[in-house]
Structure formats: structure tokens, C-alpha cells
Amino acid sequence: MNITQGLHRHIQQRPHATVIRSMGRSITFAELGQRVARLAGALVQLGLAQGDCIAMLSRNSHRYIEYALGVPWAGGVLNPVNTRWSHAEILYSLNDSATTILIVDDTFKEAGAAIARQSETIRHVIYAGDGDTPEGMLSYEALLAAAEPVQDVRRSGDDLLGIFYTGGTTGFPKGVMISYNNLAYASLTSLAKGFLSRDAVFLHAMPMFHLADFSAMYGLLVTGGVHVVLPAFTGTTALEAIALEQVTELMLAPTMIQMMLDAREADPELGKIRFDGIRNIIYGASPISSTLLDHACEAFPSARFFQGYGMTELTTGGTMLDAEYHCKEHHLSGKMYSAGRAVSCVELRIVDTDGNEVPRGTVGEIVVRGPNVMLGYLNQPDMTAAVLRDGWMHTGDGAYMDKDGFVYIVDRLKDMIVSGGENVYSAEVESAMSSHPAVALCAVIGIPSEKWGEAVHAVVVLKAGMSASEDEIVQHCRGLIAGYKCPRSVEFRPALPLSSVGKLLKNELREPYWKGRSRGVA
Numbered sequence: 001m002n003i004t005q006g007l008h009r010h011i012q013q014r015p016h017a018t019v020i021r022s023m024g025r026s027i028t029f030a031e032l033g034q035r036v037a038r039l040a041g042a043l044v045q046l047g048l049a050q051g052d053c054i055a056m057l058s059r060n061s062h063r064y065i066e067y068a069l070g071v072p073w074a075g076g077v078l079n080p081v082n083t084r085w086s087h088a089e090i091l092y093s094l095n096d097s098a099t100t101i102l103i104v105d106d107t108f109k110e111a112g113a114a115i116a117r118q119s120e121t122i123r124h125v126i127y128a129g130d131g132d133t134p135e136g137m138l139s140y141e142a143l144l145a146a147a148e149p150v151q152d153v154r155r156s157g158d159d160l161l162g163i164f165y166t167g168g169t170t171g172f173p174k175g176v177m178i179s180y181n182n183l184a185y186a187s188l189t190s191l192a193k194g195f196l197s198r199d200a201v202f203l204h205a206m207p208m209f210h211l212a213d214f215s216a217m218y219g220l221l222v223t224g225g226v227h228v229v230l231p232a233f234t235g236t237t238a239l240e241a242i243a244l245e246q247v248t249e250l251m252l253a254p255t256m257i258q259m260m261l262d263a264r265e266a267d268p269e270l271g272k273i274r275f276d277g278i279r280n281i282i283y284g285a286s287p288i289s290s291t292l293l294d295h296a297c298e299a300f301p302s303a304r305f306f307q308g309y310g311m312t313e314l315t316t317g318g319t320m321l322d323a324e325y326h327c328k329e330h331h332l333s334g335k336m337y338s339a340g341r342a343v344s345c346v347e348l349r350i351v352d353t354d355g356n357e358v359p360r361g362t363v364g365e366i367v368v369r370g371p372n373v374m375l376g377y378l379n380q381p382d383m384t385a386a387v388l389r390d391g392w393m394h395t396g397d398g399a400y401m402d403k404d405g406f407v408y409i410v411d412r413l414k415d416m417i418v419s420g421g422e423n424v425y426s427a428e429v430e431s432a433m434s435s436h437p438a439v440a441l442c443a444v445i446g447i448p449s450e451k452w453g454e455a456v457h458a459v460v461v462l463k464a465g466m467s468a469s470e471d472e473i474v475q476h477c478r479g480l481i482a483g484y485k486c487p488r489s490v491e492f493r494p495a496l497p498l499s500s501v502g503k504l505l506k507n508e509l510r511e512p513y514w515k516g517r518s519r520g521v522a
Contacts, residue, residue, distance in 0.1 A: 001180060001184035001466070002152075002154045002155070002156040002180065003072060003161065003183060003184060003218045003221075004036075004073055005222075006218070006223075006224070007029065007032065007033060007036065007221055008033075008152070009224075010221075010224045011029045011030055016030060018225060019221075019224070020062045020065060020226070020229065021226060021227070021228050021245055022062040022227075022229035023229070025062065026242060028236050032069075035070075035457075036070045036073055037070075037150060039066055039067070039071075039073075039144055040070045040149075040152070041074075041148050041149050042102070042147035043070065044074055044150055045143075046101060046123075047123070049073070050076075050153070051075070051076070051160065052077065052098075052100050053077045053078075053079045053098060053100065053163065054067075054071045054078065054079065054102075054103070055093075055097075055099045055101070055102045056079075056081060057081040057083065057104045057111065057112055057115075058083070058104060058105035058107070058108060059105055059107050060107075060207065060230055060231050061231060061445075062229055063103075063128045068080075068208075068214065069221075069518060072153075072155060073152045077097075077161070077162060078159050078161060078162030079093065080162065080208065081162050081165075081209060082185030082212070083107075083441070084207075084482045085173075086478075086480055086481050087111065087496060090115055091119060092172060092173060093165045093175065094110050094119050094121065095119060095121060096173075096175055096378065097163050097175055099121055099122060100121055100122065100123050101122070101123065101124045101125075101126065102116055102119075102122050102125050102126065103125075103126045104129075105128050105129045106130065106437065109134050111133065112125055112137075113137070125138070125390065126138045126139075126140050127139055127140060128140035128436050136364040137257065138392070143190060156180045156181075157179070157181055157353070158181055158275035159180055160178075160179060161180045161183055162177075162178050162183075163175040163176065163177055163378055164176045164178055164214075164312050166311075166312040167416070167425035167485075172428075173210055174377045174380060174383065175377060175378030175379065175380075176312045176374050176377060177375040178312075178315055178375070182372055182375070183215060183218055183372040185345055185370070185372050186215045187215050187219035187222065188219070188222075188344075189317050189343045189344055189345070189346075189372075190216065191219055191222065192344050193306065193320065195280050196220045196225055197223055197247060198223045198224050198225060200225035200226070200279075201225060201227065201245060201246055201247050202216060202220050202225055202226070202227055202248070202249040202251075203230060203238065203245070203249070203250055204216075204228065204229045205230050205233050205238050205251070205256065206233070206251055206253075206256075207233075211315060211316050212284065212310075213251065215316055215317070216251055218483070225249075226245075228241060233256060233259075234259070235261070236263040236267065238256070238263075239263055239264060239270050239273070239275075241401055242275060242278065243273050243275070247278065248277055248280070249280050250278060250282070250303075251281075251283075252282075253284065253421030254283050254289075254292060254421075255280075255420045255421060255451060256421070257288070257296050258451065261296065261299055264299060270464060273422070276302045277302070278302060279304065280303060280304050280308070280323075281303045281304070281305050282307075283306070283307055284307065284308040284421065288307065290336070293305065293326060300507040304326075305323055305326045306320055307326075307340060308340075308504075309407070309409070311423070312374070313373065313393055313395075314346075314372050314373060314393060315373075315374065317346070317372050318338045318339075318341060318343065318346065318348060318368050319340040319407050320343050321335075321338060321339060321340030321341075323485075325338075327339070335406060338407060339407045339408065339409055341404075341405045341407065345371055345372070346368060346370035347368065347370055348402050349366075349367050349392075350363075350364040350367075350399055350400060350407070351364050351365055352364050353365075355389065355390070355392070360400070360403050361402065363400045363410055363411070364398070364400070365394060365395065365396065365398060365399075365408075366395045366398075367392040367395065367519045369392045373388070373393045374388075376388060385452075396413045396414030397409055397413065397414075398410050398411035398412065398413050409521065410520065410521070412521055415506070417444075417451060417456055418446070418454055419452045419454050419455060420453065424485045426444040428442040428481055428485060428487070429458070430444050432480040432486075433473060433476070433487075435480070436468065436476045437466070438462050438463055438467060438468040438472075439461075439462065439468070440461045440462060440463040440464075441461040441495075441496050442459065443459045443506060445457050445509050445510050445513075446510075446521065447510070447513040447514075448513060448514065448517070452488075455488040455492065456488055457486035457487060457488065457489050457490075458490045459491045459493055459509055460491075461492075461496055470489070473487065473490050474486050
């Protein structure tokens with residue numbers, strides 16, 4: 001499937017219907033088609049060759065949707081940059097993917113210029129903002145105005161659509177290669193659940209660099225609904241946009257739902273607004289607490305709630321807990337605390353270390369097979385072979401399945417923390433901390449957090465005769481990795497617990513924090 005197909009169809013059938021509303025601006029299908037074709041033409045004029053990577057470092061905007069369509073239209077490969085990453089992480093991803101063109105907005109123009117100077121591969125930086133074009137950059141709008149529209153090359157199937165970077169167990173991000181088929185099937189999964197219908201008004205509240213938002217974006221282009229673009233999420237701005245634009249569909253992390261409810265409680269005017277128009281809310285990264293669900297149901301009385309479990313390697317989708325399982329009956333039965341069942345077109349099993357399916361109720365590893373499974377990791381054949389075995393993606397998540405096929409996640413076999421909906425690999429944090437001159441040994445674990453689900457916690461052993469404060473450790477990390485990956489708390493110990501063969505026993509570090517809970521992750 002060609003992910004631009006939906007745009008072509010609606011240009012033909014509904015050219016003057018609104019497709020995007022962003023910062024007071026409305027764009028029709030016909031206008032979007034012209035801008036996308038001109039962006040593709042501009043990229044070709046700049047020397048884009050088939051398969052070249054084009055990166056975007058930007059907050060959410062209508063131009064992000066144009067980028068998501070214009071790059072594949074021209075035959076390029078998407079590289080949406082995580083805006084929360086450090087300079088070093090962004091530079092690594094650009095060099096690793098051999099990205100040739102970087103698009104930046106007002107927020108990231110200085111960072112983009114600095115990164116481009118250090119990059120081994122960037123040839124052009126395009127300024128996609130509303131102010132004066134910085135020296136040394138090309139104007140996005142000027143390029144579109146001067147370019148001739150080009151024909152859509154219509155790449156599809158197992159062609160490479162984009163490289164979506166995620167955290168790495170080695171201390172470096174991994175480039176997950178996603179095909180056109182991968183994203184097409186992921187998008188259709190949401191449509192099969194009645195999410196993103198033709199009359200849907202979807203709020204892009206999550207950062208657009210997230211693959212989950214890309215999946216919703218392309219799905220909505222198939223049905224022809226309206227994209228409402230929120231430049232940056234806060235609880236207040238999201239609620240205001242929902243009320244103003246009459247939003248019907250939301251995709252959020254549980255922490256974002258909590259922030260919206262907190263904003264509603266803090267602002268009497270927002271508290272008066274009825275949000276009866278919300279029809280569907282998909283949330284992910286962790287189960288929702290019964291208290292938060294009750295408050296959310298009160299704030300959004302017409303909404304159906306869905307929980308999605310997935311990862312970048314699965315083009316976000318693995319299982320879904322449908323709306324009917326969010327009621328009181330299934331809260332009492334425990335079904336609400338599951339991750340749901342395998343989505344359409346996906347096979348899912350729980351297996352032992354030899355790859356054999358285990359009996360129902362027995363904990364093993366989640367493995368997934370289907371058209372949503374990534375092509376592999378960019379430039380990492382050994383790492384790809386380790387997780388893609390006999391057609392199955394080995395997720396590294398420990399879980400069991402009940403007799404009805406519901407999956408209950410109990411642990412992560414890989415060393416990963418999910419904090420506020422973001423994946424944090426312990427190795428990345430430990431690598432950053434270890435470069436501090438006073439750190440002899442360190443370990444990073446996830447501990448329970450009411451706000452974030454899990455919080456990043458560091459345990460540090462200092463070198464003899466040296467000292468460091470918690471704040472010094474955290475600030476040191478901030479210079480090397482994204483802020484959300486940095487420890488929220490630091491504990492100093494004289495030694496770390498080790499096995500008889502010298503293996504770090506992280507289970508002993510975690511145990512006091514998770515004691516009395518049914519599972520060791522949020």
C-alpha cells in the first residue's frame with residue numbers, strides 16, 4: 001500500500017474539504033496536495049536521490065504532515081528526530097542514517113545549525129519556521145514557491161518508508177527500519193476498531209516524531225478526517241484545543257490524561273466545559289489506574305477507552321484492550337489490567353527460552369509475527385538477527401496469557417524502563433553516568449511513580465576519595481542524553497549487589513521498591 005493513496009483519493013473526491021487545522025490556519029486536501037508535490041519537487045531539485053534520508057527536527061505543525069507525505073512522494077526516506085534528545089544523540093542518528101537534508105523549525109534552528117556543522121552527511125538545512133530565514137539555511141516556503149510539483153513516485157510494499165530511532169541496549173539509539181506495509185497495516189488496525197472514521201477530528205497531542213502519531217496520521221488520511229495540530233502538549237493547551245476544534249479522537253499516554261485532568265481541576269473555566277464530543281481515547285505505555293480511569297470517564301463521559309501495547313519494532317501495535325473491558329465488571333475480573341489481545345493481522349505467543357509456546361498462565365517472553373514487524377535495525381545485522389528469529393519478533397517483555405487470549409505483562413526481560421510513555425534503556429543512562437569522573441560503578445532501575453508510571457532511579461558507587469552530589473550526577477547526564485532519560489533520583493552506596501560470578505543483581509535493587517505489587521513493572 002502507498003501511504004499517499006488516501007491523499008490522492010480525497011483530492012479527487014473532496015478537494016475543498018478541510019484536512020488540517022493548525023494555529024488558526026485551515027488547509028484543504030487540494031492545498032495539501034499542491035504543497036506536498038512542491039515539497040517533493042524542491043527536495044529533488046536539492047539533489048534528493050531515491051532512498052536518501054531526510055530528517056525533521058521540529059515541534060508539531062502542518063509542515064510536519066507535509067514532510068511525512070512529501071518525502072515518500074519524492075522517493076526519500078523519513079527520519080523524524082526525537083526533539084527531546086541531546087545534541088549528541090541527534091548527531092549520532094543523522095550520521096548513522098546518512099541523512100542528507102535536515103528540516104528545522106523556530107524552536108530548533110540554533111540546534112539544527114550547530115548539528116549540521118558537525119554532521120558528516122548533512123548537505124542542506126531547511127528552515128520551516130515563520131520568521132526570517134537564518135543565514136546558511138534555505139527557506140521552506142521559498143523552496144515550495146519556486147519548485148515545480150513532481151509526480152508521486154508511489155513507493156510501496158516492503159520499500160523502506162522511514163527510520164524511527166529508539167533507545168539502545170548498547171548506549172546508542174537503534175534505527176528501526178519501517179516499511180510502507182508495516183505502517184499501512186498498523187494504521188488499518190485502528191480503523192478496524194472504529195477509530196479515526198471519516199467524520200473524526202483527531203488531535204495530534206503526542207509529538208509527531210513518535211511512530212504512534214504517524215500511524216494515526218496515515219490512518220486518518222485514509223478515512224479523510226481532520227487533523228488538529230497542537231504544537232506542544234500541556235494539559236491546558238490540549239483541553240483548549242479540544243473545546244475550540246471540537247475534537248473527537250485522542251491518543252495519549254496515561255500521564256498526559258492526568259495532566260489534562262489536573263489542568264481542568266486547577267482552572268475553574270476549563271472545569272465548566274463539557275467534553276461530550278470525545279468519542280475515542282487510545283492510551284498506551286502502561287495500564288491506567290482505576291482512579292484515573294474513573295476521573296477520565298467523568299471528564300470525557302462519551303469516550304470509549306482503548307489500551308494499546310506495542311513498540312517501535314512492531315510499528316507500535318501488538319495488542320489492544322477494547323473499550324468494553326474498561327468497565328467495572330472487567331476491573332473486578334482483572335481484565336482491565338491486561339494489555340488486551342493480539343490485534344488484527346498479528347500472531348502473538350508467549351514462549352520459553354527455546355522458542356516453544358508455554359501453557360496458559362505461565363510467564364514467558366512475548367513474540368509477535370505479522371505484517372507490522374519491522375524490516376530490521378539499520379546497520380545492525382547481528383542485533384536484528386538476535387530479535388528476529390524464524391519470522392518472530394522477540395520483544396524482551398515477560399508476560400503470561402490467560403485462557404481467553406488476554407496478555408498480562410509482568411516484567412521486562414530487556415533492561416528497559418517506561419517513564420511517562422517514553423522508553424528508557426538503562427544502558428544509555430549508565431553509559432552517560434559512567435563518564436562522570438567520580439563514578440566507579442552504577443546501576444539504573446525503574447521504580448514506581450504515581451505520575452510517570454516508572455521513574456528512572458540510579459544507584460551509584462563513588463571512586464575512593466571522590467565525592468559527587470545527586471544534582472551533579474543528574475546535570476552531568478543532561479549534557480549527554482535526553483532529559484527524560486536522566487535519573488529522577490540518585491542513591492549512593494558503598495557497593496552494588498553481585499552474584500558469585502560478578503553479575504549485577506538488579507532484581508535485588510528493584511525488590512524493595514516493588515515489594516507487595518503483583519508485577520515488577522508499571
